[in-house]
Amino acid sequence: MKIILFFNPFKIDLERIKKTIYPVFKKYNIQILKILSAGSGLKEDIAESADYYVVLGGDGTVLRIAEMAAINQKPIIGINLGNLGFLNAFSQDQIEKAARDIINNKLRFSDRLAINCSISGKKYTALNDIVIQKSQPLGTIDLEVKIENHTVYSFLGDGVIVSSPTGSTGYSLSAGGPIIHPSLEVIELIPLAPHALNIRPIIVPTKKNININIKTIASGFAYVTGDGDIIHRLESGMALTVNGAEKKIKLAEQCDDDYFTLLNSKLAFGRRFE
Amino acid sequence: MKIILFFNPFKIDLERIKKTIYPVFKKYNIQILKILSAGSGLKEDIAESADYYVVLGGDGTVLRIAEMAAINQKPIIGINLGNLGFLNAFSQDQIEKAARDIINNKLRFSDRLAINCSISGKKYTALNDIVIQKSQPLGTIDLEVKIENHTVYSFLGDGVIVSSPTGSTGYSLSAGGPIIHPSLEVIELIPLAPHALNIRPIIVPTKKNININIKTIASGFAYVTGDGDIIHRLESGMALTVNGAEKKIKLAEQCDDDYFTLLNSKLAFGRRFE
Amino acid sequence: MKIILFFNPFKIDLERIKKTIYPVFKKYNIQILKILSAGSGLKEDIAESADYYVVLGGDGTVLRIAEMAAINQKPIIGINLGNLGFLNAFSQDQIEKAARDIINNKLRFSDRLAINCSISGKKYTALNDIVIQKSQPLGTIDLEVKIENHTVYSFLGDGVIVSSPTGSTGYSLSAGGPIIHPSLEVIELIPLAPHALNIRPIIVPTKKNININIKTIASGFAYVTGDGDIIHRLESGMALTVNGAEKKIKLAEQCDDDYFTLLNSKLAFGRRFE
Amino acid sequence: MKIILFFNPFKIDLERIKKTIYPVFKKYNIQILKILSAGSGLKEDIAESADYYVVLGGDGTVLRIAEMAAINQKPIIGINLGNLGFLNAFSQDQIEKAARDIINNKLRFSDRLAINCSISGKKYTALNDIVIQKSQPLGTIDLEVKIENHTVYSFLGDGVIVSSPTGSTGYSLSAGGPIIHPSLEVIELIPLAPHALNIRPIIVPTKKNININIKTIASGFAYVTGDGDIIHRLESGMALTVNGAEKKIKLAEQCDDDYFTLLNSKLAFGRRFE
CATH class of the missing domain: 2.60.200.30 (Probable inorganic polyphosphate/atp-NAD kinase; domain 2)
Structure with a gap:
């Protein structure tokens, strides 16, 4: 399994990724082809050879990768470094779970209209x-x-x-x-x-x-x-x-049925105050 | 071609239908199986043997026929007796055009979710x-x-x-x-x-x-x-x-591309006042 | 100081009022002219001789007294038996405070448009x-x-x-x-x-x-x-x-500056979720 | 009666004002202290010695004069050069009426909160x-x-x-x-x-x-x-x-009761489409 790791440089740096995230993925035999700041340029052959784009950041960081993912038809797996977002499958304390789900093909992907x-x-x-x-x-x-x-x-x-x-x-x-x-x-x-x-x-x-x-x-x-x-x-x-767009963007989700739970959690949508 | 003619009794009566509408359909060899007030009961065999349900009235009259049309999978052709509605293909001065379009198979039907x-x-x-x-x-x-x-x-x-x-x-x-x-x-x-x-x-x-x-x-x-x-x-x-509902309701339309024109005409949606 | 005590019979009964509320007002020498269910009829001379109308219930109970208070120009003091409402100055555990504030003329009244x-x-x-x-x-x-x-x-x-x-x-x-x-x-x-x-x-x-x-x-x-x-x-x-209406309805308030705090507390108005 | 004449240079120029508007005001013995483009600087003594600020333009032109009018407490009389606006008392074909109303003290002014x-x-x-x-x-x-x-x-x-x-x-x-x-x-x-x-x-x-x-x-x-x-x-x-602001802005109005007519005319507010 090969991935490219994109990160939001305002939330995490290369050194910390190498210390805390790199070893986890290595442990599960996931090959990190490249670690780069979201928004940086990337050679086409590398962009195409990855199985997944793993994104470390918030919703904004996932959005910065979205177009590239659409063009190369690569699924995005978001790991949120802050509060849980709408576009992230995992929170920051679930990195090991993310790696395990990737290697065990346990992830579900939803097709999002671009x-x-x-x-x-x-x-x-x-x-x-x-x-x-x-x-x-x-x-x-x-x-x-x-x-x-x-x-x-x-x-x-x-x-x-x-x-x-x-x-x-x-x-x-x-x-x-x-x-x-x-x-x-x-x-x-x-x-x-x-x-x-x-x-x-x-x-x-x-x-x-x-x-x-x-x-x-x-x-x-x-x-x-x-x-x-x-x-x-x-x-x-x-x-x-x-x-x-004809081609959908594939986004990893933990549970698509929980969309309304997510709305309640993120926006207090429908939450009852009494 | 066989039709059932449903009418809104608050807008037209049987006598007027027989005088003004019946002859038009007859002229085009469209067989009227039954003329009845929208909402009245109808024997199942007649309901099933028609090709179309033609509705004389407004949007409300079409809605009263909708469930029967869904059950029997019959297309609805609405002729509006008042102002042009959202669910009617023809206005009251287009009865001859309606008959001609029916017999010449020139009608377009849109599948509406029920x-x-x-x-x-x-x-x-x-x-x-x-x-x-x-x-x-x-x-x-x-x-x-x-x-x-x-x-x-x-x-x-x-x-x-x-x-x-x-x-x-x-x-x-x-x-x-x-x-x-x-x-x-x-x-x-x-x-x-x-x-x-x-x-x-x-x-x-x-x-x-x-x-x-x-x-x-x-x-x-x-x-x-x-x-x-x-x-x-x-x-x-x-x-x-x-x-x-799994089965769609088929609704005759003159031109589906004109939906926004219809919105402008009926609700002044997006109309510019200056 | 003379008051009339109105109550919501779905939230409290006469017996409980006599046991738990009556003694508190008595202790502070507040004369209860009458205890009656909100919505019941009241002789005019009694309605006019009270200094305040004290209401035990929620916003709905205050509203049922509002017209009578407007006609007789009597201030309303609401004591909420449930959650704090928009129209109540006191919560149910502040009955002693209410009595003390009444007798010490410490209440502030806001003039509400009727x-x-x-x-x-x-x-x-x-x-x-x-x-x-x-x-x-x-x-x-x-x-x-x-x-x-x-x-x-x-x-x-x-x-x-x-x-x-x-x-x-x-x-x-x-x-x-x-x-x-x-x-x-x-x-x-x-x-x-x-x-x-x-x-x-x-x-x-x-x-x-x-x-x-x-x-x-x-x-x-x-x-x-x-x-x-x-x-x-x-x-x-x-x-x-x-x-x-020309005559305002006088409503006891604990703190009118806290209106936006009340909005936040009751309706989560402007509350931040993150 | 002394006025200052402010104009929107995108809608009218000095020459045209001198030809078409100046003579009308002169005819009614209204003294024009100054004609200047809205937004230009104005000596304080002139600004203070006028009775009215007459504004030739649209709502935007009136707004540009508003602060000066508030400071000097001078009433604004707007003459709209385009479509009738919310802040203009007169339309462009009512210049003579405006002059007549000014000299005969027939204008009504509404106090607007600034x-x-x-x-x-x-x-x-x-x-x-x-x-x-x-x-x-x-x-x-x-x-x-x-x-x-x-x-x-x-x-x-x-x-x-x-x-x-x-x-x-x-x-x-x-x-x-x-x-x-x-x-x-x-x-x-x-x-x-x-x-x-x-x-x-x-x-x-x-x-x-x-x-x-x-x-x-x-x-x-x-x-x-x-x-x-x-x-x-x-x-x-x-x-x-x-x-x-403590000081209100005085705005000439033809008829304040017509506010809802104005809303209907300008924004189609409440206009019925059927």
Whole structure:
């Protein structure tokens, strides 16, 4: 079994990994092809020869690996170094359990919908969301959303979120979107501070092309981001195409039935106070 | 081609149908097996021998035929006698077009998810929604929602809506739910006036069993309704099971791509006022 | 010092009050003019001769005394027999403290806006809210809200809540309204499940007349309630007038600055989960 | 009668004003002390010697004059050069009516609550809102809101809006806040994309100090703006104080009773689509 170990350098360093994590994986005969900081470049042959991408960090660190995992079709196994996240199968005191589950093929993987975004010839794949958003505190964006050439809406506001079910507990939730079970294959569109009363979150099929036209950026800048990374700076007149990726991202899970337990634990969703 | 003609007696009567609609269908050699008020009983052999159920009325009339259509797997063709609805393919001045499209096999049908509800040995199939709701203006329901034996939430409030994508523009929308494209196969759960801050609409898979336990009804009555019809009166301690029906309801559509145009036209969704 | 003691018979009985509460008040020379179940009738001369109305129960019990307290302009001192409520100054283990604070004039009272409702010659005063709501699970109300003869909105839905700031943590909150500091003198209007996208909660002055016209009740019944009590059954064509009451309801408080602490404690409002 | 004429240079120029507007005011013996672009500096003695500030532009232009009007206690008379706004008494074809109403003292003025903001020794007065908001598309702000030293909430999110009733139809509305009648004296706090389920808009008294502590800015920049102008760049550890201004801003209105008509006309609020 061969893995690549990605880590969040703000949460752990190479020395500590070599002392505390490396020996555990070695004990279980798991071969670590490479240990590198999430976001660093990686030679393609190594990226392709691993069986799994093991990620040490939080949800953000998993998101930084997501696109590479989508491209190379490698399953992600997240080990959370802080509080248990939505995207991590193991907590930091379960490293031995992680190694054991890997070597014994005991892991279950869930297929997560990823979202593709194309703009000016550039492509990006996100696990959580593609966000079109003004940057400066001043001004608004005037944008239009079309699906297969039919206008869904156009409005003046801060932008729009295109979220996967996995992303529905992230920025989408903050912006008023519903929670979507991560096993589903749908895309959610959530307006960001629209200056209109008649726009609501909508859930649409993944196969149709969502076209977002940036009609006007009143002042300042606007950007499109993928999982929180800047993909492209936006200018008036630009257009993006977004849709569901054909290839799923495989994410290790301890127990998919526990999704609502996770919601309760992380967000106090549905928790009763009395 | 054989059809059964269902009508809303508050919008049209038998005499007018015979004068204005019957001759049109006859002209196109469409055989009308039966003309009856929506909601009336129908012999099973007639119900099964029709090719289509043609419904004269509004969305409400289509909903009253939905369960029978689901059971007998007959496509519904709605002709709206008032304003264009969400569930009608034709408006009242398109009766000739409807007949022509039927005989020329030019109709397109969309498969709509229906929702099953079981309570106390009784079963019901709804096209829009199953609603658990207190009836009296006094008191609240204390209910718990579980999915495959995992608690989603429990709360004191007015009740809960279990909606199909088709129902997402109905009561679900009034209660704050997102709009879901009707081609999708998902179920939406929307709390009704929960006395809690941490409950949001959630979108879940159709295959899993949703169990709703009525813990306490503080005072007065509560009911479970299917598409607006009372299925059962609820009492403290009762339990319901809801899930997606295996058999879809076939609904005639003029153009499924126009869903967002329909939203704009019916609800002013995304319409721009300036 | 003279008080009347009102109690919730579902939470405490006369015998227990005589054993556990009566002696405490007696010890502090507080004269109990009358002990009676909240909601029972009371001779006017007794109602007027008391200095305070002491209420044993929860928020609901205080609400049942609110109208009488408004009419007779008597301050309410709530002692909660269950969990601490929004309207109670003392918890059940603070009875001695309550008696001591009463006799030593150490209580602080906050003036709470009450809401008047007139319908068909009947008047009602509520501390929390006046609610117009359909009763049956079927059908909708078509109603129109006007302020000083200018239309605010009209819609098809389940009804409308007219809430005081005190009521903003009650049914109003469940229906999506904001939280309003109870010291403020404003009225909040919250639509109940409007089948429209363009209606939001609004906050209006207390002096203007709010007229609510019941245009149509589609089927079944509808009622107007005050603090959860039925005031009147509604029929198509009826009209109500609602406005802020001139006389405030005086409510004992331990510490008005702690309103946000109370919100956190009762509703987990703003509580951080990490 | 003496006025200063402020204009939005993107909508009208000096030459056109001299040709089309100057003669009208002259005809009615209204003395124009100065014509200047909104936002330009103005000598204090001139600013003080005018009776009114007449503003040619949209809502944004009125907002740019608001602070100066608050300081010098001069009433604002807005003439809208585009579509009728919320803050303008006259439309562009009513210039003669405006002049006539000014000279005949026929104008009615409404007192609008303004909001003071203090940060790092700097003070600012806004008519609509004070907004704390992250600028970069990346990262979040961790902020805490206190009122008179009691914590209201703290959260990770995009920021917070402190809005006057006048501002309740602006950015506050986009962020999910209720609509507040502009005659009221209350302050509204609306969280911007909080990553929490248990935070709602709250309405608080104007006299109490609202303290906002910027605990951490995860990455990028954050700013505090007043009516859309940058007041100060924010850094982790900074603190702001916000409260209602004692001096009201006087705004000319044609008819205050028409507020809901204005809402219907500008935002389609409550408009019925059928």
